[in-house]
Amino acid sequence: MSCVVPKCWQGVESFVLRGKVKWRTSPSGNNKTRKSSLDSLSDSSGDEAALDASMPIDPLYTWPSTEELRRAKQLREALSVEEQLELSNCPEDIQHDLMMCRFLRGHGHEVSTALPHLQAHLEYRRKHHTILKLIRADLDPNMTEFDEAIFYERFKYIQDHMKMLQLPAKSGSNDGMSASILPIGEFHLQDLASVPEEEIVEWFMSLCEMRSLCLHNQSLKEGRLAKVVEARDCMGFSWSSFFGSPTSLRQVKIIITVAKHYPEFLGSLQLYNLAPGLQSIALLRRVLPKDLLSKMIMADQSDWPTIICPSRGLSPSAIHRWSKHIEKLRCGGSGSLHWQQATKSHPQVVRTVRVSRGQAFSWVVHAGCASRSASLSVCVKLLAESKRSQVPKIIEVEPLRHLTVKQTDDERVHSGTYTPKKDGVVLLEVVSTSSKTLEIFAEVLPVPSGWKGESAAEEVVAHRAPTPVARHHQSNSKETYDVAQYSYFSQDY
Secondary structure, eight states: OOOOOOGGGTTTHHHHHTTOOOOOOOOOOOOOOSOOSHHHHHHHHHHSOOSOTTSOOOGGGOOOOHHHHHHHHHHHHTSOHHHHHHHHTSOHHHHSHHHHHHHHHHTTTOHHHHHHHHHHHHHHHHHTHHHHHHHHHTSOTTOOSOOGGGGTTTSHHHHHHHOOEEEOGGGSBTTSOEEEEEEGGGSOGGGGTTSOHHHHHHHHHHHHHHHHHHHHHHHHHHTSOOOEEEEEEOTTOOHHHHHTOHHHHHHHHHHHHHHTTSTTOEEEEEEEEEOTTOHHHHHHHHHSOHHHHTTEEEEETTOHHHHHSSTTSBOHHHHHHHHHHHHHHHHSOSSEEOOEEEOSSSOEEEEEEEEOTTOOEEEEEEEEEEEEEEEEEEEEEEEEOOSSOSSOEEEEEEEEEEEEEEEEEEEEEEEEEEOOSSOEEEEEEEEEOSSSOEEEEEEEEEOOTTOOTTHHHHHHHHTOOOOHHHHHTSTTOOOOEEOTTSHHHHSOO
């Protein structure tokens, strides 16, 4: 059955096929057995909306209107008798009025334009009936939090290389949507080149079906049309390598083909830690359709206000979880103190900690440089949270400082202590501003009760990992020195 490309994808698919552009999203699918009638939907909207009344609902998430529900009914009735029977046998989240409204919103709000896509979805489910049945058998119909671990044994190789971070709605975006963060600079495209296309299809179908289920249950609970934030940490990612890889572009085409069957799952697509002035990003802005661009947030490296301050932006909790995820990937563990390399492709080192109002915190930065000298910048910010507003406020604790490191194994370049007046997440960012490779030791921690000034930071340094030069002489060793005996160091802030 032929199917018109959704408005959101027009201009994208053909461009991908010509080997020009990358687009990755992670929509999903669902499985439940509540009623899917118009009555059940209208009942849920009034009964389950547990949102703070002071929190305005983004038009992107508005609950279906009476007119939309009327058109959803018309959309069902436009199916053939056989197709209606097929739809009634689908999981609840697929046959529900909420999904019908997603099809309508994703295709111009018209029954005539949404119908071919709904029919294509039913054909897609017929074609992959066996796989979808296996996927659904692994999913809890009541689940609301996305959990990749469910499919880990089946897709171990892919998931080990993708290094994705899945965040629930409570620690996703500022407006309470779940988030899927992919550090695209942390994996090599060639590692996935050997994966058969059939496996990629099944893997992404599994993600889509799970996402559908989670979004459906969240929507019914909150009385708004829940969506997912797709965020991409672009630090170290080679766009030119991607655009020049036919295999990668073919895999993106596969993902797009599956994604088209799950309309209006994407709340926003966020690209952050972009290298300033990238021609590839300028190209994306020119070729992507307006509907998709309106959902995108693009932020250069260190541009935290752009990625954190919008209501659709990543919450302070998300930034905290992301920094711990990246630290583990780049340093090989958590609960230990260690040095991290800042290179030309990965110049950034970020550390975070959660603090409460009136709880002092201390930070310290040491650097080692093998060349005659190198430069770096240091800044400390408090991502202050407020119960009155969705949007956090960024407080400059330590304005950006540009520093020089001379040839040394270990030099303390900066430290300090601060007592916040608000709850939030402290962000310590160190960036190598030269092409030289630096060994960076950075840490930010709450100051234990009774400690003075920078003593907490100094205690961290006193029990730090081996110096950079010593580590170089450990053949391929990633050993770090555990300081768990200091209880306040080992807490998961």
